Amino acid sequence: MTHHHIALIPGDGIGAEVLPPAQQVLDTVGARHGFGLSYTSYDWSCERYVREGAMMPADGCAQLRDKDAILLGAVGLPRVPDHVSLWGLLIPIRRGFRQYVNLRPIRLFEGVESPLRRATAGEVEFVVVRENVEGEYSEIGGRLNRGFPDEMAVQEAVFTRAGVTRVLDYAFELAARRGGKLTSATKSNGIVHTLPFWDELVAERGAAHPQVAWDQEHIDALAAKFVLDPARFDVVVASNLFGDILSDLAAAVAGSIGIAPAANLNPEREFPSMFEPVHGSAPDIAGQGIANPIGAIWSAALMLEHLGHCRAARDITDAIAMVLAKTDVRTRDLGGSATTTEFTEKLLQLL
Numbered sequence: 001m002t003h004h005h006i007a008l009i010p011g012d013g014i015g016a017e018v019l020p021p022a023q024q025v026l027d028t029v030g031a032r033h034g035f036g037l038s039y040t041s042y043d044w045s046c047e048r049y050v051r052e053g054a055m056m057p058a059d060g061c062a063q064l065r066d067k068d069a070i071l072l073g074a075v076g077l078p079r080v081p082d083h084v085s086l087w088g089l090l091i092p093i094r095r096g097f098r099q100y101v102n103l104r105p106i107r108l109f110e111g112v113e114s115p116l117r118r119a120t121a122g123e124v125e126f127v128v129v130r131e132n133v134e135g136e137y138s139e140i141g142g143r144l145n146r147g148f149p150d151e152m153a154v155q156e157a158v159f160t161r162a163g164v165t166r167v168l169d170y171a172f173e174l175a176a177r178r179g180g181k182l183t184s185a186t187k188s189n190g191i192v193h194t195l196p197f198w199d200e201l202v203a204e205r206g207a208a209h210p211q212v213a214w215d216q217e218h219i220d221a222l223a224a225k226f227v228l229d230p231a232r233f234d235v236v237v238a239s240n241l242f243g244d245i246l247s248d249l250a251a252a253v254a255g256s257i258g259i260a261p262a263a264n265l266n267p268e269r270e271f272p273s274m275f276e277p278v279h280g281s282a283p284d285i286a287g288q289g290i291a292n293p294i295g296a297i298w299s300a301a302l303m304l305e306h307l308g309h310c311r312a313a314r315d316i317t318d319a320i321a322m323v324l325a326k327t328d329v330r331t332r333d334l335g336g337s338a339t340t341t342e343f344t345e346k347l348l349q350l351l
């Protein structure tokens with residue numbers, strides 16, 4: 001029997017409430033499809049930061065290195081600055097394990113109301129491929145003259161030929177497999193060095209994937225089109241910052257940020273990949289047992305897909321779709337009154 005060793009990082013707030021449902025679902029499909037999963041849980045979080053002064057131990061990444069994948073809940077506490085949780089845990093893992101693709105599928109499920117009147121279930125289904133290790137999220141820069149009137153901050157965006165090319169190739173290959181088309185997010189009219197370079201590389205990689213039709217849109221116009229006509233998109237590829245913003249917007253279009261999953265992929269599989277819901281620790285509802293577990297459960301499905309269990313992954317997304325389409329069991333963010341546990345039980349039943 002195939003066996004996978006998974007690292008679990010529940011994190012803070014609702015992170016710890018949505019991972020157990022994901023684990024239950026994983027064990028259920030594992031038993032059916034004949035693979036086993038074992039888990040090692042890590043308490044790395046803002047809570048740990050408050051207690052011990054660091055989000056994770058100094059050898060944190062080394063402890064994860066031999067796992068087959070990482071499943072993360074969410075990190076964030078109101079009294080800990082957000083850059084601490086991001087740069088103390090998520091970014092070191094993404095960069096240390098060269099998870100240069102951030103994959104965020106978007107789907108408007110039947111039975112879920114989009115805030116957009118004209119968005120139709122079955123039509124809105126696309127993927128945002130976000131560059132995940134360079135671009136605008138760079139450590140290069142600094143602060144000068146703190147506290148004086150001439151105080152200043154400089155932050156450099158970093159776009160490398162190797163870094164852009166590999167994420168574009170991933171996105172073009174994904175578009176080819178889906179038989180669809182690709183849209184590149186740019187802003188080469190205003191950002192005159194990095195994004196014209198991005199555009200050139202898109203044209204170059206586009207020529208190398210002649211079976212994929214592609215176009216490009218400036219990020220501002222693209223944001224408007226996500227709202228006006230989300231059904232037109234199939235694969236959207238974007239830099240680190242643009243992809244982050246677009247994928248939250250797309251998750252909102254699909255009805256709730258509580259649904260959206262994300263995969264941080266090392267496509268070469270030299271290192272473990274990490275799977276996490278798009279949402280954060282939601283301190284406003286933490287501890288109440290009402291968090292929507294779909295984002296975490298769907299992230300677990302993405303993990304299984306990456307581990308080669310596509311049919312098991314499909315079972316999970318089918319079960320999610322079925323609960324939403326055929327029952328009125330849903331959590332409060334989707335207009336229902338089910339608790340996390342009640343929703344999970346219904347999903348396990350249909351699974």
Ligand code: NAI
Nearest residue numbers: 074075076077082258278279280281282284285291292333
């Ligand atoms: P958030 O995603 O935690 O919450 C935004 C809103 O959506 C809140 O009203 C929340 O109740 C609701 N929401 C989110 N997930 C939900 C779910 N599964 N079910 C039902 N409702 C849900 O984003 P926010 O408030 O900006 O950030 C809170 C904390 O989370 C911050 O410390 C932030 O840094 C952190 N964060 C962490 C992320 C991660 O671990 N990858 C990602 C985003 C934010």
Ligand code: MG
Nearest residue numbers: 244245248278
């Ligand atoms: Mg975000």
